[in-house]
Amino acid sequence: MAIDIVPELLENIQRDFNTAINRNKKIQSIQKMIENGTATYREANEYAVEVGQELAKVFKKHIKSDVLPDGKMYYNIAERILNPTLSNNHVIVARVATEIQNQLNKSIGLGLKGIEPSVNQLRIESIINRITQEEVFDDVSWILQEPIVNFTQSVVDDTIKANVEFQGESGLSPQIVRTAHGNPTCDWCRSIAGVYKYPNTPADVFKRHDRCRCIVEYNPGEARKQDIWTKEWR
Numbered sequence: 001m002a003i004d005i006v007p008e009l010l011e012n013i014q015r016d017f018n019t020a021i022n023r024n025k026k027i028q029s030i031q032k033m034i035e036n037g038t039a040t041y042r043e044a045n046e047y048a049v050e051v052g053q054e055l056a057k058v059f060k061k062h063i064k065s066d067v068l069p070d071g072k073m074y075y076n077i078a079e080r081i082l083n084p085t086l087s088n089n090h091v092i093v094a095r096v097a098t099e100i101q102n103q104l105n106k107s108i109g110l111g112l113k114g115i116e117p118s119v120n121q122l123r124i125e126s127i128i129n130r131i132t133q134e135e136v137f138d139d140v141s142w143i144l145q146e147p148i149v150n151f152t153q154s155v156v157d158d159t160i161k162a163n164v165e166f167q168g169e170s171g172l173s174p175q176i177v178r179t180a181h182g183n184p185t186c187d188w189c190r191s192i193a194g195v196y197k198y199p200n201t202p203a204d205v206f207k208r209h210d211r212c213r214c215i216v217e218y219n220p221g222e223a224r225k226q227d228i229w230t231k232e233w234r
């Protein structure tokens, strides 16, 4: 019987990922900004890109056809590697984005705690399903690159979505500001860029294509005027 490659593979991936995160200068400087209370969703997005890229790099180093049985990514391997690692990306990015939301709420005198989004298990499963469909892993190894960054960025976008919806339903007027970024920016990204007031937000405002570096931000809108209402929440 073949030996189970997953425990050692997962351990190597997690070890190298943790080392890379601890050494990453951009992540360190963003963490300082969070401690100082100067971080915004721009930093949350940058943080997510870094975390996603570090995981993608570690995947590239450790996961190849020649370490996989039959050169194929079997479901039971994909599931046991991608569930813990992608969930971990969710946890560390959601924590940072929620802390930034907390600080933004506080800075405008809003006595609300930031809402932490739950993990998008459907997205993890669709990555697992896609990667296990091919006979030869190397033919689809790109899925463990930019789509991993994209997944990690979506944690920040999901945090904004959860907070804007909650604040909007609570009677505030939060806005979503989407700015096109990239060189050059694509037509789709330019068409979706703008300032949207909840609930008049287009469905695609939280969507991204691979390598999309557009920035989605939360703007409190008229929240700062809601003094009386806010006090009830304190």
Ligand SMILES: [Zn+2]
Binding pocket: 180, 181, 182, 189, 208, 209, 212, 213, 214
């Ligand atoms: Zn874009």
